[in-house]
Amino acid sequence: MTTALKGVVFDLDGVITDTAHYHYLAWKKTAESIGIEFDEAFNENLKGVSRIDSLLLILKKDGRENDFTQEQIEALAADKNEFYVSLLKEITPADVLPGIKELIVALKKQNLKCAIASVSKNARTVLSALEMEQEFDYIVDAAKITKSKPDPEIFVEACRGLNLDTSEVVGIEDAQAGIEAINAAGIVSVGVGSGLRDADMTVKNTGLLDLRILEILHSK
Ligand code: B16
């Protein structure tokens, strides 16, 4: 890679803040309302996956995907979302994950750009609860894309919005589907967490993210 690093594209859920537990609680309630057991291990499969696709994976797990009409599926997804949104009221600026604010300050000091790439329809609500909406030069959420991760569309759109080439940014993700989306976009990928495959670099937690490390990785 010969171009300089000019921007960073952040996933939201799991990178900027940890909403995965709220998604888990909401899916558990909805799944159990139709007799499907749901645990944290299965919830891992839903990170970075859109709401409807998540529900289809839950139904498929118990071979129930043909038991519901389209209307019932939409009602179940709405039920999950209603509870999830009520849980989001708990979020405050103190819930930004460690190291993220410091990284954004460092990026801005060097005139690098920042974007969000989240498949969540609630992305702006979450960013607003964190008081982080103004920190990003461009926000791509579910409203701006037609294909969910692992399709590269969301990361390509983030670069387009930043007016940068995909070779000029790094993407940061906590989900396997997200790492695949970043790689498919031809962007240098950074994974956060454990058990992720194929990321160009992985850190255990966001507190270990650092501009210098991102620059070194991008220059390789
Ligand atoms: P919503 P991200 C994703 O956000 C979550 O990781 C995933 O668990 C969730 O199902 C998806 O958003 C859709 O969220 O129901 O709020 O539209 O990781 O891409 O920021």
Ligand code: MG
């Ligand atoms: Mg995520």
